[in-house]
Amino acid sequence: MQMFPTIVKNLFSRPATRRYPFKDIREPFPGYKGKIYFDPNKCDLCGDCGRACPSEAIEVSLENRQITYDPFKCIYCGTCVETCLPRAISQDKYYTKPAAVKEAETISVPA
Amino acid sequence: MATRTVIPFGPQHPVLPEPVHLKLELEDETVVGVTPIIGYIHRGIEKAAELNTFRQNVNITDRICGICSFIHTQTYCQGVEALMNVEVPPRTRFLRVFWSELSRTHSHLLWLGLLADALGFESLFMQIWRAREMVLDISEMTTGHRIIQATSVVGGVRRDIDKDMAKEVDKRLVSLKEMLDNTAAPALLHDPTIKRRAVGKGMLSKEQAELLGAVGPTARGSGVAIDMRQLGYAAFKEVGFEPVVETAGDSYARTLVRAREVYQCIELMRKALAMMPEGEILVRVDGYPEGEAVSRCEQPRGEVFYYLKGNGTNHLERLKIRTPTFANIPTYLVMLPGCEMADVPIITLSIDPCIACTER
Numbered sequence: 374m375q376m377f378p379t380i381v382k383n384l385f386s387r388p389a390t391r392r393y394p395f396k397d398i399r400e401p402f403p404g405y406k407g408k409i410y411f412d413p414n415k416c417d418l419c420g421d422c423g424r425a426c427p428s429e430a431i432e433v434s435l436e437n438r439q440i441t442y443d444p445f446k447c448i449y450c451g452t453c454v455e456t457c458l459p460r461a462i463s464q465d466k467y468y469t470k471p472a473a474v475k476e477a478e479t480i481s482v483p484a
Numbered sequence: 485m486a487t488r489t490v491i492p493f494g495p496q497h498p499v500l501p502e503p504v505h506l507k508l509e510l511e512d513e514t515v516v517g518v519t520p521i522i523g524y525i526h527r528g529i530e531k532a533a534e535l536n537t538f539r540q541n542v543n544i545t546d547r548i549c550g551i552c553s554f555i556h557t558q559t560y561c562q563g564v565e566a567l568m569n570v571e572v573p574p575r576t577r578f579l580r581v582f583w584s585e586l587s588r589t590h591s592h593l594l595w596l597g598l599l600a601d602a603l604g605f606e607s608l609f610m611q612i613w614r615a616r617e618m619v620l621d622i623s624e625m626t627t628g629h630r631i632i633q634a635t636s637v638v639g640g641v642r643r644d645i646d647k648d649m650a651k652e653v654d655k656r657l658v659s660l661k662e663m664l665d666n667t668a669a670p671a672l673l674h675d676p677t678i679k680r681r682a683v684g685k686g687m688l689s690k691e692q693a694e695l696l697g698a699v700g701p702t703a704r705g706s707g708v709a710i711d712m713r714q715l716g717y718a719a720f721k722e723v724g725f726e727p728v729v730e731t732a733g734d735s736y737a738r739t740l741v742r743a744r745e746v747y748q749c750i751e752l753m754r755k756a757l758a759m760m761p762e763g764e765i766l767v768r769v770d771g772y773p774e775g776e777a778v779s780r781c782e783q784p785r786g787e788v789f790y791y792l793k794g795n796g797t798n799h800l801e802r803l804k805i806r807t808p809t810f811a812n813i814p815t816y817l818v819m820l821p822g823c824e825m826a827d828v829p830i831i832t833l834s835i836d837p838c839i840a841c842t843e844r
Contacts, residue, residue, distance in 0.1 A: 406628035427543035
C-alpha cells in the first residue's frame with residue numbers, strides 16, 4: 374500500500390528510461406572519459422604514455438616513429454592524457470564504438 | 485525422525501548477484517547446517533599487484549569491486565602515502581570523503597533494490613534503482629565515469645569539483661533525498677510485506693557478532709557500534725560522524741541500517757562539499773615505497789584492510805587485502821541454522837555479499 378501514490382504518479386508521468394540509441398539520448402557530461410585521440414603532429418615520441426599506462430595499451434616505437442594503441446586493452450582512465458607533456462593525447466566525451474575485429478590502431482608520427 | 489537432505493544453494497541463484505555456494509543441510513523445511521564455499525571467481529589480484537608498479541596498482545585496486553571501487557583506491561592510496569610519508573592537501577581529503585560517500589550511497593541503493601527484488605517487490609526495486617541512477621549521474625559528472633571512477637591517485641585526486649559543479653551536485657543530492665522520501669523510504673519503513681519477510685529472520689546477537697568478527701552494517705544491525713569512519717581518516721574528523729546502529733539483530737535491522745546510512749551519506753556529502761577548503765588537490769610524490777603499512781577504511785559492507793610492504797623499488801613486495809564480506813561470511817553459520825528454506829535468500833542477501841571483493 375505504501376507504493377500506491379508512486380504507482381499512481383508513475384501512471385501519468387513520462388517513462389524514466391530512454392530509448393537508447395534511437396531517441397532522447399542524453400549527452401555525456403563534459404569531462405566524461407571517452408575515446409582517446411593521438412595528435413601525431415604534437416607527439417615527441419618520448420614514450421611516457423606507454424610507461425604510465427596501467428593496462429599497457431600504448432606502445433611507442435622511436436625507431437619506426439609510430440604509436441600502437443589498443444582500444445580493447447585500454448581502460449579509459451585518462452592517465453596518458455595527464456602524463457603527456459606536449460599534450461598530444463586527448464580524450465573526448467563519447468564512448469568508443471563497438472568493432473567487428475579486435476585490432477590495435479597504429480599512428481605514424483611524421484619526422 | 486525427519487529426513488535430512490543436502491541442498492546446494494548457488495553458486496548460480498537468482499538472488500545472488502555473484503557466485504557463492506552454500507551447502508544447506510535440511511530437516512524437512514528447516515535448515516540445520518550450512519557450509520559456505522567460495523573460490524569461484526578468484527582473479528589473483530594480489531599477485532598482479534606485485535607484478536605491476538605501485539602507481540599502476542591504483543587502477544588494479546579500482547577493479548577489485550565494481551561497487552565500492554573508489555574506497556578501494558582510497559585505502560590503497562592512503563596506505564602508499566603512509567609508506568612514503570606524503571601528506572595530502574586538505575581539499576583532497578574532503579574530495580575523498582565526498583566520493584567515498586557517493587560510492588556508499590550507490591552501493592546501499594543497489595543493495596536495497598536487490599533486496600526488494602529478492603522479496604519479489606518489483607515496483608520498489610525499480611524505484612530504488614531509479615534513484616540510484618541519479619547517484620551514477622553525479623558520479624559521471626564529477627569523475628568522468630559511472631562506476632569504476634579511477635579518481636584517487638597516490639598523492640591526491642585527479643579531478644576537482646569547482647563551485648558551479650558543487651552547486652549542481654548539491655541540487656541533485658537534494659532531489660535524490662526528496663525522491664527517496666517520497667518513494668523508497670515509506671515502503672522500506674512501513675510496508676507490512678517487507679516486515680513479514682525480514683523481521684526476526686537471520687538473528688545475530690551482539691555477542692555472536694563480536695565473536696564471529698562481523699563488520700559493517702552486519703555488526704551495526706546487531707548493536708555493535710563499529711565503523712572505521714570513527715577513526716577520522718580523510719576528512720571524517722572535520723565533517724563529523726556518528727555510526728548508525730540498530731539493535732534488533734535481524735535482517736530487517738540490517739536493512740534499516742543501510743536505509744538510514746543512505747540519508748547519512750547524503751548529509752555527509754553535502755557537508756563535505758560545503759566545508760571544502762580551497763587549494764591544491766594533488767602533491768608530487770617522488771621516490772619509491774619502503775617499509776610496512778596498514779590502511780583501513782569503511783566500505784559499504786564494512787571494514788576493508790590493506791597491508792602493504794614496499795622494498796624501495798617501483799614494485800610492492802606484498803599487498804594483502806582483506807575485504808568486509810570475507811569477515812561477514814562466518815555469520816551465516818549462526819544466522820542460517822533454524823530458519824526455513826524460503827528465508828535463506830533474504831538472510832544470505834542481508835550481509836550484502838560481495839564475492840568478487842572477497843576472492844580478489
